[in-house]
Amino acid sequence: MNEYSSNDRLLSVVCDTLGVHSALLFLPDEDGAYVAAAACTAKPSPIQASIAPGRGLVGWILRNRQPLILNSFDARLSTLGYYEYEMEESITAFMGVPLTNGGVLCVDATADDRNFSTRDQQLLQRFASLVEDQSEKLDEEQNNASIRRYFETIEKIQALREESLPWRGYLQQMLKLLLESTDYDYAALAMRPEDAQFFVIEAESEPFLLAEDAPETFPLGSGLVGWVFTEELPIFADGIETGAGPLFGKLPQDPMFKRAICLPVVHSRTVCGALILASQEAQPIPDGLRSFATMAARELGSYLETLYLRHRVQSMLPRAQMYFNNAPHDPDEANETDEEQEI
Secondary structure, three states, X not given: OOHHHHHHHHHHHHHHHHOOOEEEEEEEOOOOOEEEEEEEEOOOOOOOOEEOOOOHHHHHHHHHOOOEEEEOOOOOOOOOOOOOHHHHOOOOEXXXXXXXXXXXXXXXXXXXXXXXXXXXXXXXXXXXXXHHHHHHHXXXXXXHHHHHHHHHHHHHHHHHHHHOOOHHHHHHHHHHHHHHOOOOOEEEEEEOOOOOOEEEEEXXXXXXXXXXXXXXXXXXXXXXXXXXXXXXXXXXXOOOOOOOOOOOOOOOOOOOOOEEEEXXXXXXXXXXXXXXXXXXXXXOOOHHHHHHHHHHHHHHHHHHHHHHHHHHHHHHHHHHHHHHHOOOOOHHHHHHHHHHHHO
């Protein structure tokens, strides 16, 4: 059972128990508005999709975080905030309570003799607690599922080492896995050449910065990615209050992502890269996702360390071979060999 179907069932019980015309649940979205997550009405009625804090009676509850009962409702003096005016004219009473984790549960009536009491408010508050408990359980289930998915993805990334992929192929597969296991739109790896005052885009999930008209290099302090290189610290920007800012600086082709994760990739105790996840939707960044992204960046740094050591060994092999081929002459060993031949 998903959140919306369970909320619909609960609101149906609210309507039957309180004998009301409609019951509505408003929950916050990522843009700061409050949307009708579920509704139950005695007869179909058009409902406004969202309500801003302070707008109408529901907005008053959102802003003041207090319950409200208004019997003898008059549409000429007040507004509910979720009906058109023609529908509000038929409403006679309203009652709503705030949710502790954000949102409002409210009901309205059309019968002239229906007045809400303190007991009704207490009952509605109990229903609101059920909504919150239900939401917490669903969040916990989703969080557990996400954590399992993150660990499975880390295992898949580690398994890429065994496939003997070329460096570019490895990166593309890794970025693909990162996007598949998260709800982000874009993934990339930026690299800083040794002792350079600039960084380059090594790989992207989709090539909008590696296009022909994009810059080949970026100043070290440019955008969020440049900040990671200079400060050697991670960035977790959810974009809820303000946008994440430009990833690579002020570029015409930079889509100005609202949410971004930029993590330092460390190799030989030096920040040589930045792993990037970005999205055009603002959302909170759970602790599980933060840990997963950090593990992915560490795995990438570990793989770079392996590649570096492998390259050093391969570069030393010719000199080692030359050494063995030109070993110094040992006269004692030569004499022993001659004596053995004479015997």
